[in-house]
Amino acid sequence: MKEILSQLGIEATNPGCYDGEWFGSGDELESVSPIDGEVLATVRLATAAEHERVVASAVAGFAKWRDTPAPVRGAVVREIGNELREHREALGRLVTLEMGKIVAEGVGEVQEMIDICDFAVGLSRQLYGLTMHSERPGHRMYEQWHPLGPIGVITAFNFPVAVWSWNAAIAAVCGDTVIWKPSDKTPLTALAVTRIAERVLESHGLRGVMCLSVGDIDTVGAPMVADPRLPLISATGSVAMGKQVGPAVAARLGRSLLELGGNNAITVTEGANLDLAVRAVLFGAVGTAGQRCTSTRRLLVHSAVSDELTSRLVKAYDQVPIGDPLAEGTLMGPLIDGQAVAAYTEAIALAKKQGAEVLCGGEVLDGMPSPYYVKPTIIRARADMPIVKEETFAPILYVIEGDSVEQLVRWQNDVPQGLSSAMFTQDLGHAERFLSHGGSDCGIANINIGTSGAEIGGAFGGEKETGGGREAGSDAWKTYMRRQTVTINWSGALPLAQGIEFSAGD
Numbered sequence: 001m002k003e004i005l006s007q008l009g010i011e012a013t014n015p016g017c018y019d020g021e022w023f024g025s026g027d028e029l030e031s032v033s034p035i036d037g038e039v040l041a042t043v044r045l046a047t048a049a050e051h052e053r054v055v056a057s058a059v060a061g062f063a064k065w066r067d068t069p070a071p072v073r074g075a076v077v078r079e080i081g082n083e084l085r086e087h088r089e090a091l092g093r094l095v096t097l098e099m100g101k102i103v104a105e106g107v108g109e110v111q112e113m114i115d116i117c118d119f120a121v122g123l124s125r126q127l128y129g130l131t132m133h134s135e136r137p138g139h140r141m142y143e144q145w146h147p148l149g150p151i152g153v154i155t156a157f158n159f160p161v162a163v164w165s166w167n168a169a170i171a172a173v174c175g176d177t178v179i180w181k182p183s184d185k186t187p188l189t190a191l192a193v194t195r196i197a198e199r200v201l202e203s204h205g206l207r208g209v210m211c212l213s214v215g216d217i218d219t220v221g222a223p224m225v226a227d228p229r230l231p232l233i234s235a236t237g238s239v240a241m242g243k244q245v246g247p248a249v250a251a252r253l254g255r256s257l258l259e260l261g262g263n264n265a266i267t268v269t270e271g272a273n274l275d276l277a278v279r280a281v282l283f284g285a286v287g288t289a290g291q292r293c294t295s296t297r298r299l300l301v302h303s304a305v306s307d308e309l310t311s312r313l314v315k316a317y318d319q320v321p322i323g324d325p326l327a328e329g330t331l332m333g334p335l336i337d338g339q340a341v342a343a344y345t346e347a348i349a350l351a352k353k354q355g356a357e358v359l360c361g362g363e364v365l366d367g368m369p370s371p372y373y374v375k376p377t378i379i380r381a382r383a384d385m386p387i388v389k390e391e392t393f394a395p396i397l398y399v400i401e402g403d404s405v406e407q408l409v410r411w412q413n414d415v416p417q418g419l420s421s422a423m424f425t426q427d428l429g430h431a432e433r434f435l436s437h438g439g440s441d442c443g444i445a446n447i448n449i450g451t452s453g454a455e456i457g458g459a460f461g462g463e464k465e466t467g468g469g470r471e472a473g474s475d476a477w478k479t480y481m482r483r484q485t486v487t488i489n490w491s492g493a494l495p496l497a498q499g500i501e502f503s504a505g506d
């Protein structure tokens with residue numbers, strides 16, 4: 001543990017702010033590993049004045065960064081990607097230490113960072129605008145994309161490093177500077193990432209481009225959200241958090257990019273390949289201990305295959321190795337903290353009260369190095385039970401049986417969230433219906449692939465209470481830029497659009 005921390009430049013006590021220099025003199029925040037409850041290190045939080053200094057640096061940094069050519073910005077991001085390659089294993093293990101996901105997933109998360117850096121480097125030469133044909137003679141129209149400004153990035157504990165990179169790598173090539181407020185449950189991974197970026201930024205003499213402000217809601221979160229100098233706030237977390245951030249940013253007519261909760265379902269039709277379905281459900285529902293926003297929370301299964309699929313899943317669940325996420329072979333580590341364990345237990349109790357039946361799991365494990373290890377749980381439920389409409393950030397899977405694919409897809413959509421969805425089927429008609437306008441209402445819809453583990457090349461995000469934001473690939477970059485429509489008149493006359501005549505005198 002000590003070795004990983006020192007390799008990544010983490011000391012016993014660390015300043016929580018970075019703007020080109022490190023500082024931080026506020027309260028001390030302990031980072032506790034969910035693996036064994038040990039304190040890994042502490043961080044001195046930003047005071048109000050220190051947060052203000054970070055914002056001022058990001059504002060000043062923006063004025064220079066926006067004038068750096070985009071491909072040159074891309075070259076800086078390439079170097080950050082290369083630094084991440086160097087530190088892939090160590091950073092992945094720190095993610096495991098601080099967050100509790102297994103090493104394969106910790107390292108996989110760092111791989112997502114590397115991937116988005118590669119994507120951003122290419123993007124830096126492709127920030128294309130359209131040209132339009134003007135209705136007026138001797139006029140040219142086009143649109144161009146300008147950097148937007150310093151942006152605020154609020155991230156959650158469950159993807160403590162990748163979500164920053166989806167925002168920061170894209171923002172950087174777009175010419176924006178970033179202020180990062182990480183989750184107070186995972187500050188060390190944020191420090192480690194910032195130290196990695198620092199080496200590159202410093203070698204180019206760049207200040208205020210990728211900044212960090214670790215602090216609480218009152219000192220950092222709320223001021224950031226209310227700050228008119230930050231034209232975009234990108235926030236990942238719970239629906240409850242989004243319902244605070246969204247209206248607060250809107251109140252100043254700012255732009256927000258929200259990535260909130262999911263209540264993702266896998267629908268399995270008659271004749272589906274159940275071997276694939278079992279593996280996808282297992283990864284989606286048990287992977288990351290059910291703490292992805294894309295985790296599979298509902299299994300909507302056709303009655304013709306329900307018994308077989310359920311019994312195969314129960315068998316697979318019983319064989320999941322639960323324990324130290326750093327150890328090879330472990331598939332499920334601990335939940336993040338006691339609050340998460342309480343949410344797990346409460347959801348199961350509520351489900352039982354609503355008439356659901358626990359098929360396996362449902363218990364907190366005794367005798368583990370911390371009280372945060374639980375059993376992955378399968379619950380037979382009905383679509384009309386209120387509990388199945390809620391996102392509980394834990395490895396709980398509700399199995400709901402139905403008699404027609406139409407009914408299953410209706411149930412899939414009948415929840416407040418709309419992030420990820422999947423159908424397992426060999427029937428082209430069912431697959432196409434699922435992907436049609438009246439099919440899945442989610443931001444992500446997969447066929448014969450589970451709900452989690454999306455690639456960075458697509459735009460990531462979802463609808464309804466998931467918040468509507470899109471980040472990472474495709475044209476998600478447009479949210480990070482300011483679109484400008486340009487019309488140039490080289491005709492020597494002044495014809496008005498829509499054929500309006502408006503002249504006086506001559």
Ligand code: UN1
Pocket residue numbers: 112158159163236291292293294451452453454455
């Ligand atoms: C999240 O849980 O906040 O698709 C993000 C996935 C990952 C990202 C999850 N690429 O599961």
